[in-house]
């Protein structure tokens with residue numbers, strides 16, 4: 001019995017909520033734990049450490065964390081040596097750590113987004129001194145380079161190029177929990193990607209809340225377009241994606257780089273948030289619908305077969321039926337390849353939370369349903385157009401629902417499940433689409 005528990009102490013379980021930034025942070029937390037001798041488990045019951053990396057962008061993201069923390073009580077009772085840690089964006093909110101400790105006193109470690117690199121130290125103190133740790137830095141520090149990282153895939157990797165956000169969209173909590181914009185040095189980014197390529201990686205996705213403002217404040221300023229061109233030169237790398245692009249900052253240089261550089265994939269995530277000028281202004285987005293549409297049209301014109309994806313919020317304070325119809329029409333006009341749709345969620349201390357004319361839950365849900373229908377119509381019709389076409393696919397693994405098939409993505413980001421012989425994970429193959437389904441493609445590899 002004793003042995004069993006000791007073994008469990010060497011296993012950790014990490015659960016991650018939120019965006020790719022958080023996923024990448026979790027890969028680093030996992031990398032640090034592996035370096036000090038722990039192994040990962042996907043089963044909470046056999047873990048000696050359970051770590052929750054949290055998100056607070058919407059209320060339902062937070063509710064999930066609370067629900068999951070409640071469930072840990074039983075595990076802790078069964079195994080008092082279990083170490084429970086909570087970190088991530090949610091912890092950066094004023095008062096949240098104390099609220100959690102009050103409600104869930106069995107939590108051992110709490111830290112925020114700016115001090116994740118200190119996790120092994122905290123763990124050591126909990127184990128050797130038996131203390132409870134709550135440490136959250138209010139301000140961003142220098143970027144810590146060289147942390148170990150345990151990546152989810154052997155083919156494609158996230159590479160964060162900048163941290164934080166300066167935009168303060170009025171609905172959004174991210175700038176408060178992730179701090180101000182700061183960019184990694186280009187040489188650190190290039191070295192990381194070269195190292196990935198030497199390990200067999202074929203694709204990178206560059207991450208930042210607003211990648212188009214990359215490079216500002218660096219000793220030697222480098223623009224995002226320049227960085228893209230430098231990355232395009234890396235031998236052995238096949239594909240480069242990036243997200244997110246703020247429409248106000250995506251410029252012609254970047255469009256030109258995608259057009260001219262073979263490794264840059266034809267996919268742009270361009271969150272519009274709303275199709276109404278009145279609401280865009282209240283959101284502090286710094287562009288108009290007309291500007292957004294002209295950008296979309298330019299991208300479509302310059303980059304053949306490009307896919308454009310987006311984020312949209314319904315029910316922002318003061319949004320009228322007319323404003324919403326502007327959004328609906330914009331969705332029909334752009335014909336998105338995919339879109340994340342959200343119901344506006346009030347976030348403490350954001351300007352929109354203090355706006356008086358909040359939209360009723362009923363109207364929000366009604367608009368959300370209509371929006372999802374319009375988005376789906378557009379996504380499905382874009383997908384159907386691939387019937388019979390030949391596409392280039394990077395093989396990422398076996399298909400989720402059918403192990404006899406392989407799975408991967410087209411350059412512009414479409415999921416393809418296909419049959420093939422003599423093809424390995426990491427290969428790039430041409431696939432003929434035999435069936436275009438609503439949200440994915442089915443095909444056969446061609447020699």
Ligand code: SAH
Nearest residue numbers: 171172209244271311312313342343344345
């Ligand atoms: N930096 C990125 C992504 C930020 S969070 C960007 O600017 O696009 C991802 C998405 O969550 C946002 O694009 C927005 O659509 C949505 N979001 C952010 N705050 C929200 C809130 N309070 N309620 C509902 N959706 C929100």
Ligand code: SF4
Nearest residue numbers: 165167168169172174
């Ligand atoms: Fe939030 Fe706006 Fe920054 Fe995106 S750009 S993270 S939506 S404040």
Ligand code: F3S
Nearest residue numbers: 018019055056057089
């Ligand atoms: Fe959530 Fe933080 Fe990302 S709030 S969306 S995990 S930056």
